Amino acid sequence: MEETVGEVLRRLRLARGLSLRQLGNAVPVDCALLSRIENGKQFPSASITKAIDAALGADGELVLTRSRDDPSRPRARVASEDMRRRALLTGTAGAAVAGLLPEQPGPGGRLGAADVEELQRRVTRLYAMDFKHGGEGLWRTAVGYADEANRWLDQAIYTPRVGRRLLSVAARMHMCAGWLAADAGRQDVARSCYTEALGQAKQADDVEVETHALANLALQANVLGNPRQAVRWAEASERAAARPGGHPRLRVIPQLRLARAYALAGRRADFEQAMVRARTHLGRADGRPVERWCSFLTEAEVDGIEGTSALEMGQHARAVRLLGRAVDGHADEYARSRALYRTRLACANLGADRDVEAAARLADSALDDLAGTVDSWRVARELDLAVVGLAPYRSVPAVEAFLTRRGSHSSGAPRG
Incomplete structure (x- = not known):
């Protein structure tokens, strides 16, 4: 469930260690008004929201939430769940x-x-x-x-x-x-x-965006279970990344998409070669800053992709080792990725030596990573797979605890 403007305000204020009075002095605005906004008793004006957002250094997050929740905004009717982009603009996005x-x-x-x-x-x-x-x-x-x-x-x-x-x-x-x-x-x-x-x-x-777009189309094809299509997209991304003008780190991404596609297709030799190329390119990347979208691309992410692919090929011991490194290498800033790899590590533990308790603890830790603030279909789908794998062991207390907790946090069926 999305946070209200008051809930976002409270979260941002507390994260910065400010009292209502301190924030009121910084805006400036009456701290009693801030209290009413946080408690949902008063909806803030656009000008007040912008002033609070600026005082908190929230980069528009509070303004975005206020625009989404504005009761005066006309609510467009969308005929079906198959929303088209022009229809989307009349909803949350248009206001934001x-x-x-x-x-x-x-x-x-x-x-x-x-x-x-x-x-x-x-x-x-x-x-x-x-x-x-x-x-x-x-x-x-x-x-x-x-x-x-x-x-x-x-x-x-x-x-x-x-x-x-x-x-x-x-x-x-x-x-x-x-x-x-x-x-x-x-x-x-x-x-x-x-x-x-x-x-x-x-x-x-723009070499960077071209490489990124082709790589993400390959990623999507892998997610949807079409590795042959993924190989075609990833090879095109590989060619784009090799052109002059791109960041050296870009050349890693097509190899990771190829590796995953080869693993799904059962092409083990090709998978191994793609992973070698990915690690080689990552080792050659210089210290130039990368754009925000590319900041995830670290040794831990490469370990995670290789571990995921090993799991898909039935190499459970290898998957446990690599996914464990991926979990350890992702800081709180990337809690969603850590939750994803913890969930896959849980499945790998079940396949490696039937360590049911370890698998249940890992899956439960993935829920901790989500902490009620991350809403991701990708992670939800992986957690559902963990539920299927652990369900036969419900008599184990750790498994029962996870299944009960997952049931209360479940976001429903995956969406296509």
Whole structure:
């Protein structure tokens, strides 16, 4: 369930160690008003929300939540669950875009470099929020940003230099929207966003986004159980990454997608070679900063992908070793990834030596990682697999505790 504006305010305030009075002095606003907002007794105005957001350094999170929950906002009716991107813009995303982006240029309006960089900051902020909360509560907003970027491309006035940058940033926002939609289980929306990003990246001659888009299409094909298609996408990503102009770390990602596809297809020799190439490219990557979306790409992530693939090929002892390293290597900032690998490690323990208690403890720890704030279809699907594997051992106290707890946290059936 999504947090209310009051709940977000309280979380942000406490995370910064501020009392109501201290925050009131910083805004400035009456601390009694802050208390009423936190307790759901008063809905804040847009101007007050922006002032509080700025005082907390929340980068728009509070404004986004307020815009989503605004009782005065007309609620559009969407005919079916198969939402199309234009319909999405009338919902949460449309309100969030209006609240967070610079003033929207109408037809013939002028767009400057500062407007485009503000959009790029929103891409970065959405990825940061994704690491903390998962894609379910964010994907509509990101789709709205992406649609707004397209509108700017089509209707605004800008210099050629600004236009090139806008095209590149629009592609990055589509990538972000696709990733968030995929994490929420909205695979049709994700594919549409990735395809749009790929087209814009080619127009902008942006090697990084082109590589990323092709790699994520490969990832999606793997998730949907089509390794042959994944190989084709990943090989195209590999070719894009080899072109001049990209970050050296980009060359790791196609190899990881290839490795997973080869594992799913039972091509063990090809899998081993892809993993060697991935680790070689990672070792050669220099110290240049990477964009926020790529910050996950560490030795721990490579261990996690190799361990996951080993599990899929029935190499349980190898999977236990590698997935254990992946869990240990993911800090709290990447709690969702850690939950994912803990859940897979639980399944690996069941396959390796039937260590039921260890598997149950790991699965239970994955729920701790989620901590009630991460809503991710990907993790939920993995946890459901752990439930199936552990259910026959319900007489074991640790298993019973996990199954009971998982039942109370379950988010329902996976969404396609």
